[in-house]
Amino acid sequence: xxxxxxxxxxxxxxxxxxxxxxxxxxxxxxxxxxxxxxxxxxxxxxxxxxxxxxxxxxxxxxxxxxxxxxxxxxxxxxxxxxxxxxxxxxxxxxxxxxxxxxxxxxxxxxxxxxx
Amino acid sequence: xxxxxxxxxxxxxxxxxxxxxxxxxxxxxxxxxxxxxxxxxxxxxxxxxxxxxxxxxxxxxxxxxxxxxxxxxxxxxxxxxxxxxxxxxxxxxxxxxxxxxxxxxxxxxxxxx
Numbered sequence: 001x002x003x004x005x006x007x008x009x010x011x012x013x014x015x016x017x018x019x020x021x022x023x024x025x026x027x028x029x030x031x032x033x034x035x036x037x038x039x040x041x042x043x044x045x046x047x048x049x050x051x052x053x054x055x056x057x058x059x060x061x062x063x064x065x066x067x068x069x070x071x072x073x074x075x076x077x078x079x080x081x082x083x084x085x086x087x088x089x090x091x092x093x094x095x096x097x098x099x100x101x102x103x104x105x106x107x108x109x110x111x112x113x114x115x
Numbered sequence: 116x117x118x119x120x121x122x123x124x125x126x127x128x129x130x131x132x133x134x135x136x137x138x139x140x141x142x143x144x145x146x147x148x149x150x151x152x153x154x155x156x157x158x159x160x161x162x163x164x165x166x167x168x169x170x171x172x173x174x175x176x177x178x179x180x181x182x183x184x185x186x187x188x189x190x191x192x193x194x195x196x197x198x199x200x201x202x203x204x205x206x207x208x209x210x211x212x213x214x215x216x217x218x219x220x221x222x223x224x225x226x227x228x
Contacts, residue, residue, distance in 0.1 A: 004158070033215060042119075042204060042220040043159075058215060090158055098216050099147055099166075099208055106151075106158030 006107035013081045021076040023091035031094045032074040036087040081114045117142045121219035136190040138205035146207040148188040153202040
């Protein structure tokens with residue numbers, strides 16, 4: 001049972017570089033989301049998707065793009081990395097929009113450092 | 116909007132001590148409430164949940180009761196173990212319209228042998 005798989009686990013970028021954080025789930029979950037975790041601020045929602053072809057912005061979307069071409073994959077793109085994007089990124093998924101019944105399953109995280 | 120406030124950590128306890136981690140929330144209506152746990156180097160895992168007032172969620176010796184009158188969902192455990200050392204996050208989902216969870220800032224628990 002792979003669950004939610006994130007790659008890479010660690011990445012160092014220079015300011016202005018671009019990269020994509022990959023997220024894949026094998027549970028046929030409709031809902032997928034990206035959070036960033038910063039010290040003292042908990043988890044903040046970046047973008048989410050309620051199904052293939054549908055995405056929407058969360059609390060802190062600026063500087064990030066997403067797409068959902070398949071049910072399984074939900075990549076997060078940084079087009080021009082900035083030091084403020086240094087963080088730990090988590091992908092999470094659930095059968096429907098997260099609720100008492102639809103529990104979020106998290107990946108192990110991707111630690112990004114932007115110099 | 117929705118918000119979750121947790122006590123700041125770290126919380127340092129000796130093994131077998133009693134644990135309380137406070138969590139209060141602001142939301143309209145009747146949200147669902149959750150506690151997630153993050154062990155070192157891992158993603159978050161659901162620990163317990165409660166979906167209506169006066170519900171008690173429980174798992175692995177942890178408990179939390181949904182208190183509508185005090186807008187609280189405090190996490191408790193009667194006797195902590197070293198293996199409980201982790202970061203604990205309180206979270207809520209609003210009753211309608213919101214398609215995401217709102218998380219608190221997390222509380223780090225350190226249990227010493």
